[in-house]
Amino acid sequence: MTSSSHQHFKLYKPYGFLSQFVQEPRKNKKRLGELFDFPAGIMTIGRLDHDSEGLLLLTTHGMTSHHVRSQHYEKEYYVQLDGDIDDGAINALMAGVSITVKGETYLTQGCQARKLTQVPLLPPRGHKIRDERHGPTSWLSITLTEGKNRQVRKMTAAVGYPTLRLVRVRIGAIKIDDLSVGEVRPIRL
Numbered sequence: 001m002t003s004s005s006h007q008h009f010k011l012y013k014p015y016g017f018l019s020q021f022v023q024e025p026r027k028n029k030k031r032l033g034e035l036f037d038f039p040a041g042i043m044t045i046g047r048l049d050h051d052s053e054g055l056l057l058l059t060t061h062g063m064t065s066h067h068v069r070s071q072h073y074e075k076e077y078y079v080q081l082d083g084d085i086d087d088g089a090i091n092a093l094m095a096g097v098s099i100t101v102k103g104e105t106y107l108t109q110g111c112q113a114r115k116l117t118q119v120p121l122l123p124p125r126g127h128k129i130r131d132e133r134h135g136p137t138s139w140l141s142i143t144l145t146e147g148k149n150r151q152v153r154k155m156t157a158a159v160g161y162p163t164l165r166l167v168r169v170r171i172g173a174i175k176i177d178d179l180s181v182g183e184v185r186p187i188r189l
Helices: 064-067 087-095 151-159
Strands: 010-011 043-045 052-061 075-082 098-101 104-107 112-116 137-144 163-171 184-187
Touching: 010 098, 043 064, 052 064, 052 151, 075 151, 087 112, 087 151, 137 151
Parallel strands: 052 163
Antiparallel strands: 010 052, 010 184, 043 052, 075 137, 075 163, 098 104, 112 137
């Protein structure tokens, strides 16, 4: 897909980091450049918001970025929810729900969603979410082919289960595998 002169990486983006390379530092914001000495011209392929974590791909090739962000690639997330999600809410997510994007109502495309029967094996977040005494939580796997701003969070809130933790675990065939938080590995795309 790309010439050998381009470089590609996968990273476990930690909670609290911006997933972009900004010219001017933002006050109290951690940036990806603090994690690794990336080559010039590096860009993220898609984004994860400040409060999200998990798999992030980076490349020096703009067309690769454009292709991976397209609807040809599935993006899978593990989502910890406030409350014990029921089948009705899962079915609503799979059918598509109304969210707000840039001030406009948007109907999400259908997606794959399933309740996880066990808590996924993920590194500790590093920032406590809340105590279990405040009620039950549940975990969901949700797989999308689109990527609107804060889409997964908006979708789960729309069905009555706000997101407490969001971790992207897969983009296409590329998985987070055994990456530790903040770890960067070169990959082939």
